[in-house]
Amino acid sequence: MILIFGKTGQVAQELARACAGMEAQFLGRDLADLTDPAACAAQITARKPAMVINAAAYTAVDKAETDAHTAQVVNGDAPAAMAKACAALGIPFVHISTDYVFDGSGTAPFKPDDATGPLGVYGATKRAGEEAILASGAHAAILRTSWVFSAHGGNFVKTMLRLSETRDTLTVVGDQIGGPTSAASIAAACLKIAQDLQAGGSTRGVYHFSGAPDVSWAEFAREIFAQTNRTVAVTDIPTSAYPTPAKRPANSRMDCDDLAADFGVQRPDWRADLANVLIELGVK
Numbered sequence: 689m690i691l692i693f694g695k696t697g698q699v700a701q702e703l704a705r706a707c708a709g710m711e712a713q714f715l716g717r718d719l720a721d722l723t724d725p726a727a728c729a730a731q732i733t734a735r736k737p738a739m740v741i742n743a744a745a746y747t748a749v750d751k752a753e754t755d756a757h758t759a760q761v762v763n764g765d766a767p768a769a770m771a772k773a774c775a776a777l778g779i780p781f782v783h784i785s786t787d788y789v790f791d792g793s794g795t796a797p798f799k800p801d802d803a804t805g806p807l808g809v810y811g812a813t814k815r816a817g818e819e820a821i822l823a824s825g826a827h828a829a830i831l832r833t834s835w836v837f838s839a840h841g842g843n844f845v846k847t848m849l850r851l852s853e854t855r856d857t858l859t860v861v862g863d864q865i866g867g868p869t870s871a872a873s874i875a876a877a878c879l880k881i882a883q884d885l886q887a888g889g890s891t892r893g894v895y896h897f898s899g900a901p902d903v904s905w906a907e908f909a910r911e912i913f914a915q916t917n918r919t920v921a922v923t924d925i926p927t928s929a930y931p932t933p934a935k936r937p938a939n940s941r942m943d944c945d946d947l948a949a950d951f952g953v954q955r956p957d958w959r960a961d962l963a964n965v966l967i968e969l970g971v972k
């Protein structure tokens with residue numbers, strides 16, 4: 689049985705699809721509130737699953753700047769407790785992390801073992817979770833990803849579509865570069881990693897996974913409008929023209945070679961994944 693923390697998030701919903709026909713249990717806040725790490729660990733101990741995937745997190749990047757305690761408990765302490773419970777049972781643990789653990793400097797893709805340097809509370813708490821998992825002794829894989837989109841919840845694709853309903857010109861940040869990644873592709877990668885670890889694979893550690901090719905947010909927006917045949921003029925603006933409480937990394941490029949080498953998981957073409965999401969939303 690696969691135990692998955694998360695139920696309503698983008699990746700959790702795609703995991704529910706990917707696990708169709710499998711024995712899987714999804715824990716929402718009603719059964720596993722991540723503000724209570726001990727309760728999360730107790731769920732693992734009681735259910736004794738074959739593997740655990742944590743697809744739940746505190747993802748309100750800007751709110752985290754003034755809610756650091758909650759973000760730390762959810763992103764740092766809860767995954768630590770989960771990892772320790774998995775280590776005690778000798779079962780694999782897959783955890784989703786983020787490009788925000790880096791400072792976004794330079795233009796080269798970040799490798800998994802590059803030095804981290806979070807710019808804000810969200811990134812710092814996600815890094816704290818990574819460190820605790822790595823120190824837990826669990827047979828764990830941490831999957832850092834970026835720019836998540838799907839037909840569910842709130843994300844950049846749905847925001848652009850909503851704005852295009854009433855506007856024919858938009859200004860979008862053009863100096864942040866990264867790999868848009870569909871929740872469906874992340875879910876498939878998590879399952880593949882968990883199953884390989886459960887089957888006896890000895891590989892563990894930190895991995896990167898993002899869609900290809902790397903683009904700016906403005907270029908991402910143009911592709912959304914091109915695929916939906918919407919006439920919207922997108923003008924690039926610098927990050928400085930769109931201030932937010934939490935700083936965003938300018939460079940979110942990630943080197944995903946280790947994931948391909950160890951698990952055979954290749955970077956997906958986000959443009960193809962985008963097409964599937966737009967079809968699901970009924971706009972393509």
